[in-house]
Amino acid sequence: MTVSVGILGATGAVGQRLIQLIDPNPDFEIEALTASESSVGKSYREASKWRIDMPIPDDVAETEVVATEPDAVPDDVDLIFSSLPSSVGEAVEPEFCEAGYVVSSNSSNARADDDVPLVIPEVNADHMDLIEVQRDERGWDGALIKNPNCSTITMVPPLAALDEAAGLERIEVATLQAVSGAGYSGVSSMEIIDNAIPHIGKEEKKMETESRKLLGEFDGAEVHWHDADVAASCNRIPTIDGHLENVWADTAEDLSPSAAEEALEAYPSLDLPSSPDQLIEVFDEPDRPQPRMDRNLGDGMTVSVGGVQETTHGLQFNCLAHNTLRGAAGASVLNGELLVESGYL
Ligand SMILES: NC(=O)C1=CN([C@@H]2O[C@H](COP(=O)(O)OP(=O)(O)OC[C@H]3O[C@@H](n4cnc5c(N)ncnc54)[C@H](OP(=O)(O)O)[C@@H]3O)[C@@H](O)[C@H]2O)C=CC1
Numbered sequence: 001m002t003v004s005v006g007i008l009g010a011t012g013a014v015g016q017r018l019i020q021l022i023d024p025n026p027d028f029e030i031e032a033l034t035a036s037e038s039s040v041g042k043s044y045r046e047a048s049k050w051r052i053d054m055p056i057p058d059d060v061a062e063t064e065v066v067a068t069e070p071d072a073v074p075d076d077v078d079l080i081f082s083s084l085p086s087s088v089g090e091a092v093e094p095e096f097c098e099a100g101y102v103v104s105s106n107s108s109n110a111r112a113d114d115d116v117p118l119v120i121p122e123v124n125a126d127h128m129d130l131i132e133v134q135r136d137e138r139g140w141d142g143a144l145i146k147n148p149n150c151s152t153i154t155m156v157p158p159l160a161a162l163d164e165a166a167g168l169e170r171i172e173v174a175t176l177q178a179v180s181g182a183g184y185s186g187v188s189s190m191e192i193i194d195n196a197i198p199h200i201g202k203e204e205k206k207m208e209t210e211s212r213k214l215l216g217e218f219d220g221a222e223v224h225w226h227d228a229d230v231a232a233s234c235n236r237i238p239t240i241d242g243h244l245e246n247v248w249a250d251t252a253e254d255l256s257p258s259a260a261e262e263a264l265e266a267y268p269s270l271d272l273p274s275s276p277d278q279l280i281e282v283f284d285e286p287d288r289p290q291p292r293m294d295r296n297l298g299d300g301m302t303v304s305v306g307g308v309q310e311t312t313h314g315l316q317f318n319c320l321a322h323n324t325l326r327g328a329a330g331a332s333v334l335n336g337e338l339l340v341e342s343g344y345l
């Protein structure tokens with residue numbers, strides 16, 4: 001079955017990554033591209049400042065950009081990918097769901113809502129069934145599904161592996177985040193070259209809350225958030241793509257670094273088209289992973305881990321993922337694939 005898709009915010013940095021991933025995917029067919037009023041009526045080529053190092057796919061380039069409203073999108077679109085500014089997503093995503101569309105969204109609005117599945121398929125695919133609760137409560141034929149924030153996606157698969165092995169009690173994390181996370185015009189070159197910025201608005205709170213929801217238990221009616229303590233400190237550095245993070249994880253049971261590495265390596269991937277063969281790649285070299293060297297592992301969908309060691313603050317490790325692939329567009333596509341596999345489309 002080919003799933004017909006629309007992309008909201010298709011001209012943006014993440015929208016372009018969605019096109020890069022969806023256009024060659026034989027299971028998906030792009031039918032509608034939306035953006036702001038200033039882009040409506042233009043061809044995609046005219047409307048977007050394309051910044052990916054491959055040409056715009058021909059069929060996409062000539063597609064006319066339409067308004068970001070349900071009436072502008074053909075009824076036969078089965079699945080909507082949304083990558084809008086969160087204030088816009090907050091207003092329009094519910095309108096699409098009410099009109100019967102299933103929306104896989106990358107934007108931060110509604111991620112913490114009780115009846116909204118926040119999903120990393122390899123970690124908590126079962127949370128997708130929160131859709132039933134959402135439909136009962138909101139009376140929608142459609143549905144709203146979210147992927148988490150890019151920094152959260154980077155640390156949660158390794159944390160899930162350690163939680164399964166020894167139970168997590170306390171997590172501390174410091175991030176080194178790439179500039180692409182802020183969007184093309186998010187950080188100016190004068191601010192970031194020869195520099196590091198120890199503040200990313202709202203990022204710490206997102207890491208602290210989203211990780212607990214993702215690692216929580218779904219009992220068929222609600223998600224019971226994990227009760228681990230999570231403390232984050234977020235920093236912007238002058239890399240283009242790839243968020244690197246230093247994590248300290250205190251576990252309930254003793255776990256040696258070698259047992260932790262075994263648990264990380266053995267943590268299973270899924271059989272979805274965009275899942276990497278190896279979800280978590282563990283490096284022996286103490287100076288890996290590194291953004292430039294390792295962000296494209298598994299076509300940008302693998303999470304790499306290195307430097308696993310015992311400290312007075314628990315196990316310490318470093319992890320890395322491609323923030324606009326595994327951390328954004330790839331995460332939304334993976335959720336779309338899970339929706340297909342779970343029969344929601
Ligand atoms: N999971 C994650 O961690 C990540 C999430 N994000 C999130 O993804 C979203 C998009 O980010 P990014 O691609 O960098 O943003 P961009 O600013 O590059 O793109 C925004 C897109 O939304 C469209 N848009 C803007 N305003 C409106 C409006 N009023 N009505 C309709 N469409 C509008 C723009 O259209 P136009 O071109 O016409 O202006 C464009 O297509 C954000 O919410 C961001 O926070 C981003 C990176 C990683």
Ligand SMILES: N[C@@H](CC(=O)OP(=O)(O)O)C(=O)O
Binds near residue numbers: 106150180182203206
């Ligand atoms: N804040 C992230 C990217 C982002 O937009 O996150 P979110 O999807 O939570 O808004 C970064 O700067 O790297």
